[in-house]
Amino acid sequence: MKVILADDEIQVRKGLRMKVDWKEEGFQIVDEASNGQEVLELLQNIKVDVVITDMRMPIMDGVEFAKRCHQDFPTIKVIVLSGYSDFDYVRSSMKEGVRDYLLKPVAPDELNDALRRIRKEIEDERRKQGELAKMSQFVYSHLQEVQEQYLLHLVKDELLQLNLVKDRLRQLHLDNFANENVKVQFLTVEIREDNNNPNRLKELWQPFQMFCREIAKEHRGTYSFYNPSYANMVHFVQLIDLDLENDISNLVKKVQQNAKRFFSLETVIGIGSIVNGLIEFRTGYISSLLSWSQSQLGSHSQVIDQAVTREEGFNFSPDFERRLTNSIENVDFKMFKESLNTVLGEGDNQSVLSFSFVANRVLFLLGSLAKKYDIETNDIQKTIWNCQQSIWELCSQSKVIKYLVQLAQLIIEKVRMTRFSSGKVLMDSIRHYLDEHYGSEISLSLLSELFHINSAYLSETFKNHVGQNFSDYLVNLRMEKAKQFLKDKHLKIIDVANLVGFSNSGYFSTVFKKHFGQTPVEYRNSIE
Incomplete structure (x- = not known):
């Protein structure tokens, strides 16, 4: 854990260095300062866990520094050193961000005890942060998860039968994207760490994803999603609507400021072109990636808006x-x-x-x-x-x-x-496709068009290799997925029905009861 010492007397700082076996206690002194203002400037460029500061310093004293530090760098722990006459004042400043205070002259054992308390507090917070990230896997709405997966599908995969795509968007409560005249803009956000510590990025990745989801919720018509092909990146898609106060610059500013404030992370953001309709989603997404690709190396935050213009790049028909x-x-x-x-x-x-x-x-x-x-x-x-x-x-x-x-x-x-095999490889590919798109409206004719094979041959070969016909396999798959979704109490029965490909909750309940002997409501109550 990294420490900065702040005191206007250099001898005091030297004394503090000698009072503790810092390495043995799990700390490293990374810098020193003579007043609070200097510390704030250092914190702009150095990731620090603890600041030990004197109470009385010129320009900015310890308590004022603690207040400012708490506002701008809330995760940093501040220990204030004070004389006896300042004791009551410093104690009252605990609400301003001071985590501990010690009377001068500081005894080595008291400083050691304070550092151990701080270290335990930091370790507990980090452990809770990890537990929170794990908990989010259960609390995180299944609907939101499927929405993100479908947004990724829209920008990566082939879109056949747009009318079915629009129906699926409505089922997933993404109705606005189904509008033919919808205008959207994509952002690509990469997080970078100023100490080039990949382990820290891994630790903060899930909390950062949660943070992006919360930001998206705060901006109407804005959604975030993740593409596994690009490490340390989150993508946003925002509806451009004159009736909504959607300014892409506000979203950019909020992401960068809060990523710095809460995670001490730098962000590199690529702004994409504004595009029209579903068929241009991929164009808008790629343009944000291209803007991001123009960023400079290094850990400093950047915003790049060099999207491809319609004249230059929108000729991919x-x-x-x-x-x-x-x-x-x-x-x-x-x-x-x-x-x-x-x-x-x-x-x-x-x-x-x-x-x-x-x-x-x-x-x-x-x-x-x-x-x-x-x-x-x-x-x-x-x-x-x-x-x-x-x-x-x-x-x-x-x-x-x-x-x-x-x-x-x-x-x-x-x-x-695949084409000239016995059929197993092709059927495995089709099953893989069904496992990912079971919630969409899928028919044998659609699959035959998608995989360029005769529908009668597909039906016969599927049954021979899978052991059941296509419609039975799809229903079984949807019912097993429905059981998983029903565990999420945030979802209404109609939401679960839509997620697994049923537009009517009554019909879904009938199929579910025939399959499991219980209605969806009865099944949900049985697992409480």
Whole structure:
């Protein structure tokens, strides 16, 4: 644990150093100061756990410093040293953030005892913070979890049958996003630690996610979600509505100020372009990632708003995306290369940022296909990461194209194996898809279109390999998920019904009782 000593007399500071075996007690003195103002300036750049300060100092005394420190750095513990005449004043200042006080001259054993009390207090707080993060896994609303998963799906995966997507959005209480004329803007927020301590980032990751969810709740029409492909990042999507006082700058300011205040973390924020409608969600999301990728190295907080403009980057049409998808799923490598060269091979007349935007769109498409066929092997994941790194470097067009072609070839070979296997590999991919999208409206015809196979063949092969027909498998899957959701008392029965793909709570209750012999309400009461 790190300590700063503050006293206007250098001899006193030297004496404090000699009174304690700091290393043995688990502390490290990282700096010294001669007044409270100097300490506040140091705290802007140093992560500190404890400040030991004299009561009487020029410019800013110990009690005023404690008050300011409590406001700006509430996790730091302050010990004030005072003479006997100041005893009552210092004791009354406990409410201003002073955690302990010692009479001067300080005896070594008293200082040791105070440090041990502080250390135990800090360790207890950290343990409780960890327990709180674990508790949040149970308290955290299942509805919010599924909302976040679906938002990630909207920006990463292929969107077939938009009318079904809109129905699902309404079921998940995300009605505003189903509006054809909706305008949204994405933020990408990365947390960085000034001491380059990856373990501390891991410790604070869950609390920071919770913090972002709370901020999103405070801003109408704003949601946060997490993409496992990007470490230490949270993404926000905000509705742009003239009737709502949604100013993206307010959201940015709140995230950065509070991340610094409560976690002592730096944040790097990329602001995306404003986009229209569901079909441009991925465009808006990638533009926020591209803005973030323009950030400087280092731990200082930054805000980057260099989103791709409509003229530069919004030329990745749905038809072209479908052409690339068909080339992969029809195992036509030549067609993929020709299509890729159409948009990326003739880059002399396009900007670096525009090239990066289109390359990211292609990379997202390939990643989505790898996920759909459940073929996210180590080789594919490594190639995706290498390609993403090359795009962020914004300096090597040929390297990016090379990685995209290499990735497409790996996926095509896996798809070829799936197509010409005994059927097990394909059925495993379909089951994986169902396990992730059971709450959406899924039919055999939709799956046959999605996986480019005949629906009759799909039905027969599914039953042969899974041991039950498609509709029975889907109902069983939905019922097991419903049991999990019913444990969350925050969810109404209609919410649970919607989460598992039923638009009518009455029909859901009928199916549930037929399946388990209890109504959803009876089952919920039985597990209390």
